[in-house]
Amino acid sequence: MTHPRPLRMVHPAPVPPGADEFEARAAAAVARARAWLPTLDEAVFDCYLGHLVRQLEPTSEADPVAILASLICFAGVHLGQGPHVRAGDDKHPLLVWPLIIGHTNTGKKGSSWSAARRLIADTDGEFVTVNIKSGLTSGEGLAQRFALDDEAEPDPDAEPRDLRLLAFENEWGGVMARMKREGNSLSHILRAAWEGGDLSTLTVNARIAPESHIGILAHITPDEFRAKLSDADMAGGTYNRFLPLAVAWSKALPDSVGADPGLVCSLAVGLAERLDAGGRLGVLDLAGDATGLWRELYLEFNADTHHPKVAQFVSRALPYCKRIAGIHAALDGTPAIHAAHLHAAAALVRYAIDSARALFVDTATPARLVAWIAEAGPTGRTKKDITVGFFGGNKKAQEINTLLEPLLAAGTLTRTTVPRADGKGGRGTEVYTARAPDPTNSTN
Structure with missing residues (x-):
C-alpha cells in the first residue's frame, strides 16, 4: 500500500564560504562510512512507518533503516498481544528484535534512536515512562517483572496487566558479557520471551510468569559483536531471534536541530490513532493477493545456501517476514496481510540477511x-x-x-x-x- 508524501516548500539558505568544499569532503566521508553496507531495496519504506521515516530522515544523520527498525520494534510492542500471526501450530506475537550494527561514531546508532524516540514520546509519553526500560542483567530479573503475586487474591474487576516491555540496550556488548557468566539464565529467558510466552523459573526463588510481551532494540559495533560472539552463542539459538541490520551515517548535517516539532506532533497523532485501532485486531491472515507471494518467500527464506554463521543468524527469516508484515497490516487497520505488506517486510528481511553476510563473510x-x-x-x-x-x-x-x-x-x-x-x-x-x-x- 502506498502512502503519499506531503509536498513541502523548501527555501534555499544562504551558502556560507567554503560550502562546496565542505559538501564534497562530507559526501566522501559519508561514502566511506557506508562502504561496508549491503545494497538496500527501497521497498522497505513502502509502508506506513516508512512514510513516517521519509519525513523524519531529512533532518537526521542516522541511517533511515535504523529509524525504521526502531519504530517497527516500538509498534510491535505497543500493539500488544491482540494482533498476531500464525505459522503452523505456532502463534507469533508481532515482536521484532532489531540488532542495530554500526561502527562507533559513524554508525549514528544513537541518532537513530533519538529520531525515533521523539516521535514515540509524542505518540504515547506514558508508554515511554512505563514501558521502555534498559538494563537487562539476568533471566530472573526479567522474569520478575512479569511474575504473578502468589499471595494476592485474584480480582475479577481488575484491569488487565500491561505486559508490554521495550528493552532498549544501546550497549549490547555489556549484555553479551553478562549472559556469559556462569549461572546466568538470560539467554534462556530471552528465547522464551521472543515467543511471547512463559518466563517462569524453577530456581530457588521460583517465579510464575506465564505471559509476556517483550521487544528488544539493541545497538552494537561490528567488531565488538564479532569479538564477543562465540559458536556456542550461535548454536544456542539466542541470536536467530534478532534481526541484524547494518547501518551507517546517512548524511552530514552540522547545523541540524532535528525535525520540526509541529511535524513530529502531526505524525504522532496519526501514529497514535493507528496503534489504537491496530491493537484491537486479532489473528492476521494472508489476503488473497498475498498467498502466491508468500509461497515464493517460503521457498526463498527456507533455502539453505548461506555461510554457516549467516545461516544460524537468519534461520528465523520466514516467521520474521510474517511478523513484520503483520505490523504493517495492523497499522493499516486491516485484519489481512496484503502483498504490499509482505513486499516491504521481505525487503527488510533480505537486508538483514545481507547484513549478516557483510558482518561475517564480507563478500561485497x-x-x-x-x-x-x-x-x-x-x-x-x-x-x-x-x-x-x-x-x-x-x-x-x-x-x-x-x-x-x-x-x-x-x-x-x-x-x-x-x-x-x-x-x-x-x-x-x-x-x-x-x-x-x-x-x-x-x-x-
Missing part, C-alpha cells in the same frame, strides 16, 4: 574498495588511505594484503611506488589506482 568489500579507490582518480589511494580511510583502522595489515593481492593479479587494481617526498632513499609510498566502471560496458 572488494567491489566497494575498488569503487572507492577509483573515486580518487589518477591520484589513487595509499596503503594508509586504505587502512584508515576505508577500513577505519579496524582491519589488520595482513588481512588487507590478502584482499588486495587478487585484485592486483586480476588487473583490477594497479600498484605503483612513489619515491619519498623528502628525496631520501628507502622504500617509497605504495599507491593503488583503479579505473571507474564503464557504465556503457555493463552486463547487468
